[in-house]
Amino acid sequence: MNAPLGTTGLILDEPLLWERGRPGRRGACLPPADVPPSPLDPELCGDGPDFPDLSEVDLVRHFTRLSTWNYGVDTGFYPLGSCTMKYNPKTHERQAALKGFAAAHPLLPASLCQGALQLIWELERDLAAITGMDAVSLQPAAGAHGELAGMLVIHAHHQHQGHQRAKIIIPDTAHGTNPASAALCGYRPVAVASGPEGVLEPAAIEAVMDEETAGIMVTNPNTLGLFETHIREIAAIVHAKGGLVYADGANLNAVMGIVDMAAIGVDVIHLNLHKTFATPHGGGGPGSGPICVRRQLEPYLPVPRVVKDGDQYHLETDRPLSIGRMGSFHGHFGVMVKAYSYIRSMGADGLRRASELAVLNANYLKEKLKQDFHLAYDRPCMHECVFSDRRQAPFKVTTLDMAKRLMDYGFHPPTIYFPLVVHGAIMIEPTETESKEDLDRFVTAMRAIAEEARTEPETVKSAPRYTKVRRLDEVTAARKPCLVG
Amino acid sequence: MKEINELNLPEDLRYADDHEWLRPLETAARIGISDYAQDQLGDIVYVELPAVGRQLAKGEEFGTVESVKAVSSLYMPVGGEVTAVNEQLAEAPELVNTDPYGQGWMIEVKVADPAEVDALMDRAAYLKALGG
Numbered sequence A: 001m002n003a004p005l006g007t008t009g010l011i012l013d014e015p016l017l018w019e020r021g022r023p024g025r026r027g028a029c030l031p032p033a034d035v036p037p038s039p040l041d042p043e044l045c046g047d048g049p050d051f052p053d054l055s056e057v058d059l060v061r062h063f064t065r066l067s068t069w070n071y072g073v074d075t076g077f078y079p080l081g082s083c084t085m086k087y088n089p090k091t092h093e094r095q096a097a098l099k100g101f102a103a104a105h106p107l108l109p110a111s112l113c114q115g116a117l118q119l120i121w122e123l124e125r126d127l128a129a130i131t132g133m134d135a136v137s138l139q140p141a142a143g144a145h146g147e148l149a150g151m152l153v154i155h156a157h158h159q160h161q162g163h164q165r166a167k168i169i170i171p172d173t174a175h176g177t178n179p180a181s182a183a184l185c186g187y188r189p190v191a192v193a194s195g196p197e198g199v200l201e202p203a204a205i206e207a208v209m210d211e212e213t214a215g216i217m218v219t220n221p222n223t224l225g226l227f228e229t230h231i232r233e234i235a236a237i238v239h240a241k242g243g244l245v246y247a248d249g250a251n252l253n254a255v256m257g258i259v260d261m262a263a264i265g266v267d268v269i270h271l272n273l274h275k276t277f278a279t280p281h282g283g284g285g286p287g288s289g290p291i292c293v294r295r296q297l298e299p300y301l302p303v304p305r306v307v308k309d310g311d312q313y314h315l316e317t318d319r320p321l322s323i324g325r326m327g328s329f330h331g332h333f334g335v336m337v338k339a340y341s342y343i344r345s346m347g348a349d350g351l352r353r354a355s356e357l358a359v360l361n362a363n364y365l366k367e368k369l370k371q372d373f374h375l376a377y378d379r380p381c382m383h384e385c386v387f388s389d390r391r392q393a394p395f396k397v398t399t400l401d402m403a404k405r406l407m408d409y410g411f412h413p414p415t416i417y418f419p420l421v422v423h424g425a426i427m428i429e430p431t432e433t434e435s436k437e438d439l440d441r442f443v444t445a446m447r448a449i450a451e452e453a454r455t456e457p458e459t460v461k462s463a464p465r466y467t468k469v470r471r472l473d474e475v476t477a478a479r480k481p482c483l484v485g
Numbered sequence B: 001m002k003e004i005n006e007l008n009l010p011e012d013l014r015y016a017d018d019h020e021w022l023r024p025l026e027t028a029a030r031i032g033i034s035d036y037a038q039d040q041l042g043d044i045v046y047v048e049l050p051a052v053g054r055q056l057a058k059g060e061e062f063g064t065v066e067s068v069k070a071v072s073s074l075y076m077p078v079g080g081e082v083t084a085v086n087e088q089l090a091e092a093p094e095l096v097n098t099d100p101y102g103q104g105w106m107i108e109v110k111v112a113d114p115a116e117v118d119a120l121m122d123r124a125a126y127l128k129a130l131g132g
Helices: A056-067 A090-096 A114-131 A143-161 A178-184 A202-208 A231-240 A295-300 A333-369 A390-395 A399-408 A436-455 A457-461 A474-479 B035-041 B114-118 B123-129
Strands: A135-137 A167-171 A188-192 A213-219 A244-249 A268-271 A291-293 A305-309 A312-316 A385-388 A426-428 B020-024 B029-033 B044-048 B061-067 B071-075 B080-085 B107-111
Touching: A090 A333, A114 A135, A114 A268, A114 A291, A114 A305, A114 A312, A114 A333, A135 A295, A143 A178, A143 A213, A143 A244, A143 A268, A143 A291, A143 A295, A167 A178, A178 A188, A178 A213, A188 A202, A202 A231, A213 A231, A231 A244, A291 A295, A333 A385, A333 A426, A333 A436, A390 A436, A399 A426, A399 A436, A399 A457, A436 A457, A474 B044, B029 B035, B107 B114
Parallel strands: A167 A188, A167 A213, A213 A244, A244 A268
Antiparallel strands: A135 A291, A268 A291, A305 A312, A385 A426, B020 B029, B029 B107, B044 B061, B061 B071, B080 B107
């Protein structure tokens, strides 16, 4: 199998703009000044920045050429585990661009932005219905910010109870940002190992939970793509000692409208609208990380709160127990419009079906690939599955090598070396938007790479071959970073 | 990645579950990470070490080691006061890869309880723990 599936053909070379520029070339000509010159204060003057002189076509071609080097979910399969890189329908971009939403000024009085406030109010209720929780704040700007907001709510709860606590339990299958979010609230993370089945065992929680522990931060489904089957029992142990259960909902794509978070004992959960609810991500934002809480924690939610009074909406800030503002204005409103549009266009049945297909696709890949790749936990998975490079170790071929080789076959590599509990992890999340044909193409590529690892390991170790640049020297880049152009 | 039988595990060192080694010196003990650990981590690009004078208990984190794959915590194989750190690693973290028991050492500690040193594994026990 030597014919790559997706990267032959024209790869356009492109120099830096500085190399393209020629003195005096320009993209637009200003008319001669018809007013007398008025010199600036000399203190404000100096040599201008070193910008190249370019024509319009120089600039357009430059950026168009660069864009052909990109690979995104609109280009092809993007199985980056733990990231939910699903295809986002374009209609939601369209709704977010509607002038009434996109051009609304955040300082408009409530009477002039009723539609925007109504959307926030209704989206809060939709997210509560999807998760089974009671109240929602859309303020947090992204996932880790939502984690922080959630932990601040837990901190405020314990403060209000009259006894602040010192620790927080975090399993080794939690998302990596969890310990940092808890530490920012002054809690010391206590690590707990998952059991032999890849999920938490109640006895392990029982052993560390005490009245100095604020609660547990659990990612469910966890980063092994496994559902925490003992979550109710674990929640009961934490609650019995006065602790609270924080759920990291970054993996909600596996369980939309299927798991009632309140019923399994969750007190606070954050969601990533930019993963699960139709905002493209991976480019640095903006995201949105709402938190959903049980009724007794609602007083602590960030202000302002959108309140419905008759058929009018307004903002309220007078909530004495609130943790305060988490950001300016209403949060990332454009992302909320896309989430609202997605939820309303899918409907309850559609969302549930999307999660079912995400889980089905992951299990399909798991079964198709487990002959060739070592499966860390051979049991039904949720939205993602985790392999390792153990079967390739005798040929000295690593996870990194195989990830690089996948690019030659025209696929974005999966997440690698995470979660840390699996040595040499290859974490694949196909999402619901991939067809069986696309999944089969990926399986063909992965199997071909497994075969290459056995028969021509050097091909894999020297990959990628067909990309714009070959393998990068990550070691030198990290040890001796060059931070100027 | 090395096979178990390719590992360099000196006889005169003690080893911890988390793959740190300890070399008893006259008044202190020197600590680093084993050949197995450096080989599993891959190319090390950054090492963060504690301040001299810090008191750390057995099992407490004394620093982190960052490879191109991941950031990993370093744990005290024994409790004690940090008396020296290997300043060279700031400029040359690759020493942990090339010479894990020599120039790639990390910290020296004044051991609080010698019994904790005795409780560490010898070469044979560590090799067994690695499955070799």
